[in-house]
Amino acid sequence: MMRTLVYALGGLLLGGIIHVVVVLLVPDFANRDAWTSMGRFGTDGDFHLLPMSEPGTEPLPYLDPDMAFAVCRFSLAERPIRIHAALPAEFWSAAIYDRRGRSVYSLNDRSAGEGGFDMVLATSVQMARMRENPVDALETTIVIELPVDRGFVLLRSFVADPTLLPETEAALAAARCSDPVPATRTSAAAPTAAGGGGN
């Protein structure tokens, strides 16, 4: 009897360890997490407009039905990327998430300034390289050093009234997610450099 008790006690301890391991491993095995769900809206590297949240058709759980959303899954594996959007003069915000859906950076229309935002995402290695060989982008845009090399951006824009929806959706759909960072200062005079962003 005593021995069985000892084994039962050991089982309890092992159970505690299993509990911790399960909780820590759930994010690695989740197949309905935000990143995976976003894959079905379209190719990586582009913004995709999400349908408005309506009863029965919610593109992602717990999205605000008063907001229009666009998402983009990005990768910094090859090069830094430039993300920019021109957005209506209403509340909007953008948040950058890592692969696990944690917000590593966010901003809203007040903190970014009127009309939209323009930012460059880079890993710390790419960041160091850009500092050595400065590009124009570093002076005019927000440059964000990310601790990860892939993640997603969620862009939300307030739709105060359904009549404003087309304008908002057009602005979100025109947002660019994976543009190359504008050329370096030395080659900025080349005519090709100006055409990159389309603005």
Next chain:
Amino acid sequence: MRHPFRFLVDLTVGLAIACLVGFGSAALVLDRDRPFGAVTAGAWSAWPASGSPDADPYTKAMQARSGEVPLGAGEGLIFIAEADDAGTPLSGRCSYRIVGQTPAARLWTLTAYDAEGHLMDNAVRRTSFHSREILREADGRFVIAIGPEAEPGNWLPVATGGSFRLLLRLYDTPVGSGSDVRDLVMPRIERGECR
């Protein structure tokens, strides 16, 4: 050793307890509310750190399972209510009144979800109210009627026989980043008649 299988029996008992306790407790905890880091004001709770990389492992596991995308710190803060001010769970059979005002925010929206976290279909096609469209009293306070029966003024329909939850999303708000979470003025949730 009196019994030849004694060791095997003990080992099986031990492992069975380990699995039951380990997996069972993990499943139980992850199906409930986030256990840590809640800021509570009246019937409302928020988890300011839930979107950040320093969220606790339980919050991270729950978010991975549900697939929801948390609000970034620079975007706003979400308050959730699952019970009225008296602590009774919100029920789709009852009517409620949300009375008062919200903490400072440039914009807020109030949305009702059923127990599974889905929006509820209704005849007037309204699933939420936002701060720009709400009808207010002269002093800036507002009353939102919530329930299955249509009411004059701000009426947020709820169409479920079970429980439901309310999400108050504060956009561009100092709440959460600041320190004064204790004296937050949140709207009251008063229960009316039940069927």
